[in-house]
Amino acid sequence: MASLPTGHLGAVDPTSDRAVFRQIADQLREAIDRGRFREGEKLPSEAELVDHYGVSRMTVRNSFSILQGEGLVRAEHGKGVFVRPRPPVRRLAADRFARRHRDEGKSAFIVEADAAGGHPEVDGLEVKEEKPSQDISTRLGAARKVLVRRRRYLLDGRPVEYATSYLPLDIARGTRIAEPNPGPGGIYARLEELGHRLDHFEEEIRARMPSPTEAKTLRLAPGVPVICLIRTAYDAEGRAVEVCDTVMAADAYVLTYQLPAN
Numbered sequence: 001m002a003s004l005p006t007g008h009l010g011a012v013d014p015t016s017d018r019a020v021f022r023q024i025a026d027q028l029r030e031a032i033d034r035g036r037f038r039e040g041e042k043l044p045s046e047a048e049l050v051d052h053y054g055v056s057r058m059t060v061r062n063s064f065s066i067l068q069g070e071g072l073v074r075a076e077h078g079k080g081v082f083v084r085p086r087p088p089v090r091r092l093a094a095d096r097f098a099r100r101h102r103d104e105g106k107s108a109f110i111v112e113a114d115a116a117g118g119h120p121e122v123d124g125l126e127v128k129e130e131k132p133s134q135d136i137s138t139r140l141g142a143a144r145k146v147l148v149r150r151r152r153y154l155l156d157g158r159p160v161e162y163a164t165s166y167l168p169l170d171i172a173r174g175t176r177i178a179e180p181n182p183g184p185g186g187i188y189a190r191l192e193e194l195g196h197r198l199d200h201f202e203e204e205i206r207a208r209m210p211s212p213t214e215a216k217t218l219r220l221a222p223g224v225p226v227i228c229l230i231r232t233a234y235d236a237e238g239r240a241v242e243v244c245d246t247v248m249a250a251d252a253y254v255l256t257y258q259l260p261a262n
Contacts, residue, residue: 002101008036009044012053020055021062028063032072038086043073069223071251084221089116089155090254097188105184116155124152124162124217125180129169136166139243140230147172149187152217159218160252166243167186171196187242188233195234196235203231207250218249225250 008031012023028071031037044052049060064081067073075081089112096108106114113120132146140146149165165187167177176182177190188198210218210226227248235241 001203009052012055017220020053021059021185022066024049024053024055024060024063025066028067029070029072032067036084039083042079043081043083045080068221071221071224074221084251086251089113089118089160089252090256092258094175097198099192099198102185102189102192105189107186107188113155118155119157121154121157122151123154124150126150127178127180129173132166136243136245139230140166140168140240143168145169147178149177155252158252159249161246162217162242163246166245167241171241185231191233191241196237196239196241198241199234199236201204201231201233203229205229205255210247214247218247220249221251227253227255 011029012020012027014020015250016023018026019072028037028043037043043064046057046060046064046262047054049063050057061242062086064073064075067081068075072084073081074084076261091112096111101108101111109122127147127149129145130148132140132143132148136146137143142165146166147169149167151163153161153163167187171191171194176192177187192198206228208228209227210220210224214220214226220226227250229244229248230248231244231246232240233242233244
């Protein structure tokens with residue numbers, strides 16, 4: 001096929017036990033993995049692939065469906081199928097909550113957005129008092145009621161995570177933490193100003209498929225999972241002063257950790 005770069009795609013084997021549409025998906029996937037089709041680049045059209053492989057349009061559509069389900073490509077109505085961008089945000093666990101960032105008036109997300117060269121935004125903000133779930137209550141030392149801060153984070157206009165922070169009322173009520181904008185450095189800077197010098201954080205991470213609400217909130221393509229991260233912040237006295245429950249678009253992040261060797 002003249003419109004396809006030489007060597008990008010091969011031929012299918014009709015005698016193989018593997019269905020033809022899966023063979024086509026395999027070849028497209030390999031071409032993406034090898035960088036023959038780059039991020040944001042349009043894949044060959046249905047007509048081009050039909051001509052190249054000598055198959056029906058339905059066969060090609062089934063191949064595209066496999067790649068969409070894997071989160072490798074996205075379809076744009078009337079435009080074609082495009083390679084999805086790779087994760088733009090790198091979360092460096094050893095650095096993201098460093099005190100120097102708070103001293104500079106930057107929250108962790110702003111630091112990460114700056115490193116990625118993107119424009120950070122926060123929307124969907126909700127601040128209220130409510131009774132926590134049993135799990136959150138236990139993590140906060142049997143708290144009966146908490147201050148809740150819910151917000152969605154966007155990078156260059158794209159939703160990448162949805163976070164909910166839970167803080168003990170005896171710490172947060174009547175402070176800037178209870179205001180929509182807690183000020184430079186975010187709620188961790190305010191906690192330290194209130195005398196709760198942060199000592200360490202504990203994080204639990206797991207991956208799963210999103211709920212319909214999460215998929216809508218984060219505008220996830222079919223087949224894209226989420227990373228669920230629950231973080232508990234402890235002050236120097238060993239008290240849990242915040243629990244943050246975050247749902248992240250898995251195709252938007254790389255989680256980076258530095259581990260000691262001894």
